[in-house]
Amino acid sequence: MKIEQADVRDVAGLARLLWLDTVKEEPGGRSVEAFAAELAHWWAARQDSHLAFVARLADAEIAGMAWVALLPRIPRPGATSRLSADIQTVFVVPEQRGQGIGSALVQAASEYAANVGAIRVTVHSGRRAVPMYERLGFESSRQLLRLQPG
Structure with a gap:
């Protein structure tokens, strides 16, 4: 198994996985x-803000x-290049x-x-x-709130 950053040649494979992930949504x-x-x-x-990491089998x-979605944040005095990231669609x-592939992918995206x-x-x-996320160091936060529109 090899973990690496995806590129345009991987679109068909990424589409296949996204398709499999949403097959229940018809x-x-x-x-x-x-x-x-x-x-x-x-x-x-969106190639500058959204990157994909893939796990490849031997074949x-x-x-x-x-x-990983990279999100520019509002500048602050002394910190004009602030950035947050959101791990998505694992x-x-x-x-x-059950073989640690998801963990390896999240780790690669987080390290990037x-x-x-x-x-x-x-x-x-x-x-x-x-x-799995907790094993990788993610923690729940009471300060991160969300609003469901509608």
Whole structure:
């Protein structure tokens, strides 16, 4: 297993994983190939702020992904280049789960965020994944609040 930053050549594999992750939401008769084209267009417009990390099997197939969104923060006196990061859409194919792939992907994305100067890294997790994030040093915060629009 190899963890590395994805690039444009990985769009089809990333689209496949995103498709698998949302298959229960029934994408409405669309094809994964059509979605891959949309993802390529979306990512091209956001390549400076959204990066993906992938886990590759020995045959180079992508078995997992984790995205990191880099978010510029409002400048403060003496700190004009503030940045936060949000880990998003961590997914490992079911047959490869339980082997530490998700942890390795989150670690790679978090380390990247820290290396580019993020002052905070957040994640919105499903209940089952919380222990993994806690093992990696993430903590719950009473100060991080959310509002569901509508």
